[in-house]
Each structure stands twice: as C-alpha cells, then as structure tokens.
Amino acid sequence: MRNYLIRRILQMIPLFIGVALVTFAVLSLVGDPFAQMAINPRIKPEDIARLRHTWGFDLPWYLRFFKWFFSMLTGNWGVSIFAGGKLVTELVGRAIQYTLRFSIATLIFSFIIAVPIGIYSALHQYTFFDYFSTFFAFFGMSMPTFWFGFILMMIFGLKLNWLPIGGVMTPGVETAPFWVRFLDQAKYMILPVIVLSLFEMGSWMRYARSSMLEVVRQDYVRTARAKGLPERTVIFKHALRNALIPIVTLLGLSLPAIISGATITETVFGIPGMGRLTVDAMLSNDYPVAMVCLLLESALLIVGNLIADLLYAVVDPRIRYS
Amino acid sequence: MAVEVTKVGEVAGGRVETYWYLVGKRLRKHKLAMLSLFVLILIILACIVGPYLSPYHMAELGSTGEVMQPPSHAHLLGTDELGRDVLTRLFYGGRISLLVGFSSVFSALVVGIIIGAYAGYYGGILDTLLMRFTDIMFSIPVMPLLIVLSRVIPGSGVWKIVVVIAIFGWMTDARIIRGMFLSLRENEYVEAARAIGVSNNRIIWRHILPNSLAPIIVSATLGVGGNIIYEAALSYLGFGVMPPTPSWGNMLQNAEYAMAIAPWLVWSPGLAMFITVLAFNYLGDGLRDAMDPRLYR
Numbered sequence: 196m197r198n199y200l201i202r203r204i205l206q207m208i209p210l211f212i213g214v215a216l217v218t219f220a221v222l223s224l225v226g227d228p229f230a231q232m233a234i235n236p237r238i239k240p241e242d243i244a245r246l247r248h249t250w251g252f253d254l255p256w257y258l259r260f261f262k263w264f265f266s267m268l269t270g271n272w273g274v275s276i277f278a279g280g281k282l283v284t285e286l287v288g289r290a291i292q293y294t295l296r297f298s299i300a301t302l303i304f305s306f307i308i309a310v311p312i313g314i315y316s317a318l319h320q321y322t323f324f325d326y327f328s329t330f331f332a333f334f335g336m337s338m339p340t341f342w343f344g345f346i347l348m349m350i351f352g353l354k355l356n357w358l359p360i361g362g363v364m365t366p367g368v369e370t371a372p373f374w375v376r377f378l379d380q381a382k383y384m385i386l387p388v389i390v391l392s393l394f395e396m397g398s399w400m401r402y403a404r405s406s407m408l409e410v411v412r413q414d415y416v417r418t419a420r421a422k423g424l425p426e427r428t429v430i431f432k433h434a435l436r437n438a439l440i441p442i443v444t445l446l447g448l449s450l451p452a453i454i455s456g457a458t459i460t461e462t463v464f465g466i467p468g469m470g471r472l473t474v475d476a477m478l479s480n481d482y483p484v485a486m487v488c489l490l491l492e493s494a495l496l497i498v499g500n501l502i503a504d505l506l507y508a509v510v511d512p513r514i515r516y517s
Numbered sequence: 518m519a520v521e522v523t524k525v526g527e528v529a530g531g532r533v534e535t536y537w538y539l540v541g542k543r544l545r546k547h548k549l550a551m552l553s554l555f556v557l558i559l560i561i562l563a564c565i566v567g568p569y570l571s572p573y574h575m576a577e578l579g580s581t582g583e584v585m586q587p588p589s590h591a592h593l594l595g596t597d598e599l600g601r602d603v604l605t606r607l608f609y610g611g612r613i614s615l616l617v618g619f620s621s622v623f624s625a626l627v628v629g630i631i632i633g634a635y636a637g638y639y640g641g642i643l644d645t646l647l648m649r650f651t652d653i654m655f656s657i658p659v660m661p662l663l664i665v666l667s668r669v670i671p672g673s674g675v676w677k678i679v680v681v682i683a684i685f686g687w688m689t690d691a692r693i694i695r696g697m698f699l700s701l702r703e704n705e706y707v708e709a710a711r712a713i714g715v716s717n718n719r720i721i722w723r724h725i726l727p728n729s730l731a732p733i734i735v736s737a738t739l740g741v742g743g744n745i746i747y748e749a750a751l752s753y754l755g756f757g758v759m760p761p762t763p764s765w766g767n768m769l770q771n772a773e774y775a776m777a778i779a780p781w782l783v784w785s786p787g788l789a790m791f792i793t794v795l796a797f798n799y800l801g802d803g804l805r806d807a808m809d810p811r812l813y814r
Contacts, residue, residue: 213653221662224669333802337795339746341753342769342787345776353777451658458660459750473661474754478668485661492658 196508199516203504207497214493215264216257218486223256225480228276250276250482263482273483275476283487286472290488291454293363294461294468296380298453300388305395310442313403317438318430320408328400335397344390344463351386359383361465387464391457402445407438440510447503451495455488540731543807550803553796560793564615567608574605585779595781598771603785610763611789617678617764618745618797622737624683629690630726630733636691637698638721648695651688659685663747667756675764678757682744690733697729731808735801742797749790765790 229246232238244253251259266273272283313332316325352360359365359382368379410416411434419433420426458470469488476484508514544550573592588595594603636647666681701707702725710720745765751757752766753773760767765786772782 210649210652210656213649214656217653218657218662221665225665226669333795333798337742337791337798339749339787339790339794341750342783342791345769345773345783345787349776349780349783455658458664459753462754470660473658474664477661477665489658489661493656496656496658 196516200505203501207501210497211490211494212264214497215486215490216260218489218493219260219263219482220256222477222480222482222485223259225478227252228480259482263486267486272487275484276481277479283483286484287469287487287491290467290469290472293466294454294470297384297387297391297460297466297468298457300384301391301395302449302453304388305392305399308392309396309399310403313400314407314435314438316400317404317407317411329404332397332400332404335393335395336401338393340390340394340457341459341463343393344386344460347386347389348463358385360386361463363466387460387466390460390463399442399445403438403442406441407434410434410438413437440507443510444503444506447499447501447506450499450502451492454495455492536731540804540807544803547803547806549799550807553799553803556792556796557800560611560789560796561615564608564611567611568605571602571605571608573602585775585782587779588781594785595779597768597782598775598779603768603782606763606768607765607785607789610765610768610786611793613675613758613762613764614745614748614766614790615793617675617682617748617758618741620676621679621682621686621744621748622740624679625686625740626690626733626737628683629687630694632687633691633694634698634721634726637695638702638717638725640699644695647691651691654685655688657685660750663751664754664756667751675758675762678748678751681751682747686740686744689736693732693736694729697732698725701725701728735805735808738797738801738804742794742801745790745794745797 227247228250229243229252232243232246233240247253251262254262263273274280274282275286309332312328316322316328319325348360351358363383364376364380368376371379416429416434419429424433455469455473458474460466461468461470469492473485473488473492476482476488504516508516583592583596585598586592586596592602592604594607597603597606632647632651636644663681663685666684667678670677670681698721707720707724710724715724748757748764749766749769752764753770755770757766758764760771768786769783772779772786775782
C-alpha cells in the first residue's frame with residue numbers, strides 16, 4: 196500500500212508539469228495583453244515596453260512559463276496583471292468562497308436525493324417508479340444547464356416574482372444582522388443550486404441504480420436470502436453496503452467540480468465564482484491568475500483520481516494495492 | 518460445375534446470425550431507444566427539408582411591425598428581435614447544431630482510434646508516451662480551454678468549433694480503443710494473421726478494429742448529444758457559431774435579453790436542443806444494453 200502510494204504520487208509530478216505546460220501554451224495563444232494599450236496615445240511606448248518586460252511578454256512563451264513556474268514553486272503566486280495588481284491568492288480566495296457555497300450545497304442536495312432514489316428503483320426494477328426515475332435521470336442529464344436556468348428565471352423570477360434572478364445578495368444587506376444576511380443570500384442560492392443539482396442528480400441516480408442492480412444479482416445476496424434472512428437485513432446489511440462502494444469512490448472524482456465552479460451557470464446567474472474568474476483571466480491573458488485557477492482544478496482532478504482509488508481500497512477489503 | 522459456398526456464420530434458415538444482427542434484434546426490443554431513433558430521424562429530416570418548405574429565409578428581416586411577434590399563423594413560432602421567422606431559423610440552427618455534433622464526434626473518434634490503436638497494438642514506449650499525453654489532456658479543465666481556443670483560433674466558421682470540441686473529446690475513445698486492442702491482440706485470429714504474414718497496419722485496421730467498435734459506438738452516440746450542448750454553451754457565451762448563422766445555442770444567446778417580453782424565443786431553441794440530446798442519450802443507452810453480452814447470458 197505504501198509503495199503504491201509513493202509510486203502514484205511520484206507519477207503525479209510529471210503529469211502536473213505536463214498539464215501546466217500545455218495549459219500555458221494554449222494561454223499564450225491569446226497574445227500580448229498590452230497590445231491594446233498602444234491604441235491609447237496617452238500611454239507612452241516606453242511604458243508599454245516596460246510592462247511587457249515586467250510580465251515576460253518580450254520572451255518566448257516557454258521561457259515565460261519557466262519563469263512563472265519556478266516563482267510559483269517557491270510559493271510566490273504573484274499578483275494579477277490587471278485587477279489593480281491584487282494578489283492572486285486574494286482574488287482566488289474570494290471567488291472560491293462563492294463557488295464553494297454553491298457547489299457544496301449542490302453536492303449535498305443532489306447526493307441525498309438521488310442516491311436513495313437510485314437504490315430504490317434498482318430494487319423495484321421495471322416498475323413505474325423505476326421508469327419514472329430513469330426518465331428523470333435522463334431528463335436531468337440532457338438538459339442544457341443555461342437553458343434550464345433561463346426557464347427557472349422566467350418562471351420564478353419574472354412571472355411569480357418569488358426569487359431573485361441573479362447575483363449573490365441584495366445590495367446593502369452587508370450591514371444587516373447575521374440571520375437577515377443569511378436568509379437573503381440563501382434566497383439567491385435556490386435557483387442556481389437547482390440548476391446545478393438537476394444534472395448531478397441524473398448521474399448519481401444512474402450510478403446508484405446500476406451499482407445496486409449489479410450487487411443484488413450476486414451469489415452472496417442469493418445465499419443470504421436462501422438462509423432465510425429477513426428481506427430488510429438482506430437489502431441493508433448485505434446488498435446496500437456493497438452497492439455503496441463505487442458510489443463513495445465517485446465522491447473523490449467530484450472533488451475538482453467543487454472548486455472549479457460551473458462557468459456557464461455562474462454566467463447565467465451572475466455569480467462571481469471561480470468559473471468566471473478563470474475564464475475572464477484567460478481571455479485577457481492575465482496568466483498569473485488564470486494559471487493558478489486552472490492548475491488548482493487540474494491538481495484536484497489528479498488528486499481526486501488518487502483519492503477515488505484509495506477510497507476503493509478502504510471501503511472494499513478485497514482490493515489491495517501493491 | 519457449380520460449387521455451393523456456405524459463408525461462415527450462416528445458419529440453416531439462410532439467415533446470417535452475426536453479432537450486429539443480434540444487436541439490431543435486441544435494439545428493436547428497446548422501445549424507448551426505437552422511439553428516440555424515430556424522433557431523431559424526424560428531427561434530422563425536418564432540418565434538411567424544413568427550410569425549403571418555409572416561405573421565409575433565415576436571414577430575412579421583417580418590417581418594424583413584425584419584430585418580436587408572438588407565435589401566430591404567419592409565424593408559427595413567432596419572430597425574433599430582427600423580425601426573422603423563428604421556425605425557419607430553428608431548422609437552419611438544427612442543421613448547424615447537428616452538423617457540429619456529428620462532425621466533432623467523428624473527428625474526435627478518428628484521433629482517438631488512431632492513438633488508441635497504435636498505443637494498444639504496439640505497446641512499449643509508444644504506448645507509454647501516447648497514454649501519458651492522454652493523461653495530461655484528461656487532467657486539463659475542459660470548459661475554460663474550450664472557450665479560450667474558440668476565441669483565439671481565427672475564423673468564425675462552424676468548422677472551428679468542430680475542431681475545438683474535437684481537441685478535447687478524443688481521450689475517452691483513445692482509452693477505450695487501447696483497452697480493446699490490448700485484449701484483442703492476444704487472440705488466435707491475430708496470431709493466425711501474423712503467421713501468414715499480414716502486415717501490422719492491415720492487422721490493426723482490418724482485423725482488430727472492426728472487433729473493437731462496439732463500445733465506441735455507444736460513447737459516440739452519447740457524445741453527439743454532449744457536443745451539441747458544448748456548442749450551445751460556447752455559442753451562448755459568444756464564442757461559438759457566429760451570427761447571422763443560427764445555431765440552437767446562439768439563438769438562445771439573443772433570447773436571454775428578451776426573456777421578459779418574448780419568452781417564445783427562449784422556449785423553442787432550448788426545447789429542440791433538449792429533445793435532440795435526450796433522444797441521443799436514450800439511443801446510446803439502448804445501444805449499450807443491446808451490445809452488452811453480459812446482459813443476455
């Protein structure tokens with residue numbers, strides 16, 4: 196196990212550098228962020244040249260990459276080229292705070308609803324409930340998120356006027372007492388969380404259903420029934436525990452999505468989260484910000500994969516890594 | 518003298534019970550998948566034929582009185598902010614969205630098959646290099662890079678979007694194909710082919726590949742639906758198919774601002790897209806069931 200872990204972690208390093216290199220190369224295609232300044236006659240060409248030099252845009256992209264990469268390794272994540280020279284950590288920190296609030300709510304909400312439904316419909320295969328929940332899962336997975344967002348905004352925001360159609364809080368509420376602030380911000384979360392959950396629920400439901408179906412066909416379930424155990428014991432102690440194994444490991448794979456933020460949903464609802472920050476920084480080639488956002492997501496993707504594999508061994512004693 | 522030749526796999530009744538025949542038979546039993554196939558054929562036909570039947574052109578501007586009209590007899594799905602007929606644009610948009618969906622999946626498939634086949638067949642250092650590259654591509658956040666690439670690659674055409682989506686779409690196919698090749702290359706028929714001196718390329722493309730297509734067909738079917746949504750998302754953000762060419766996605770981009778006064782502009786493109794993607798997903802699911810021999814033991 197320990198050797199396995201060390202080997203996996205060592206394999207991550209070249210992978211991570213490779214990801215950083217490819218991402219940076221694509222980013223450099225956006226071009227020189229200072230080119231537009233030349234249009235403004237009040238900005239002196241010397242100043243533009245100085246800015247270019249400071250940010251390494253007078254170098255080929257791979258040299259700029261190495262310069263940035265080593266300073267990142269030493270813990271100096273730098274400042275944003277734009278955004279008034281704010282620290283990258285500060286910008287990312289604020290965006291993550293918004294993204295986390297939505298993604299964690301979505302994860303909990305969709306997991307709690309979808310997994311029991313998936314399990315139940317596996318136990319009642321080919322009943323009306325099963326067909327209905329399967330349809331619901333496909334419905335969720337086929338729904339374009341931004342369109343679903345529009346529809347919810349039209350119905351609950353514009354027509355019924357129950358919920359706000361965008362943003363994260365009512366202006367001016369910052370000074371209100373905690374509970375008022377909390378309820379206000381919760382109101383802004385309802386629609387985005389529904390949009391994000393619908394898709395998530397679909398896939399969780401399908402996974403839970405197929406995993407449970409796989410397990411109830413196993414010999415040990417038949418044995419448990421044959422020796423006369425009550426159905427409840429068979430389902431909850433013998434089948435369910437084993438069916439949950441692949442589902443739990445999937446939690447590891449949803450790790451990057453918690454941090455990265457959903458660009459589309461954030462755009463629809465005007466949430467200043469990680470998805471928007473990443474894309475906006477990339478489009479203006481604000482590479483110190485963009486690279487930290489992108490690599491954070493990649494790192495979580497890579498680590499999430501490892502965690503999923505490890506969780507697999509933790510919850511299933513039959514699996515041993517060597 | 519006439520010689521009667523019996524094909525391998527032919528049974529007494531004269532019908533060839535090949536693998537694909539069985540898959541077709543099972544698929545026909547899957548009601549939802551068949552319904553989806555029917556709906557998809559209908560949608561594709563409508564998008565091809567529709568524009569010829571419509572009295573309007575997709576870029577034909579209406580007079581001032583025709584701007585943002587709700588559905589009526591003259592305009593069955595209403596008109597948009599420039600007075601263009603929504604139904605006509607829906608047909609044209611469908612052509613574009615389906616074209617992007619199909620061709621991006623096809624391009625990704627070609628790349629994925631080539632990489633997966635060579636990696637799986639030859640193994641060794643080639644396999645390691647190709648698969649590490651696949652790992653890297655897999656670990657890159659897709660959505661932000663899709664957006665940036667569609668912005669920086671010059672041109673405003675549909676093909677740009679196809680290429681951009683395909684760049685980030687081949688990795689799953691490559692892994693599946695590699696897995697199939699790894700197991701299939703040990704089979705006797707491959708060994709037999711090698712023994713009679715068949716070249717490596719011929720073994721890869723004529724002997725192994727046809728036998729490893731089943732799982733790929735499922736992922737391709739699901740991929741068409743997924744890529745239609747990718748295109749729509751890019752177009753919605755303003756980086757996809759550029760107006761005046763309509764696609765279901767960029768029709769929604771314009772509709773966002775008209776939501777309060779012209780909800781029909783939101784409903785029709787989204788619904789068309791949703792039904793199409795739903796049908797692809799059901800069809801893919803049906804194909805998966807039909808091709809999975811484990812379910813028919």
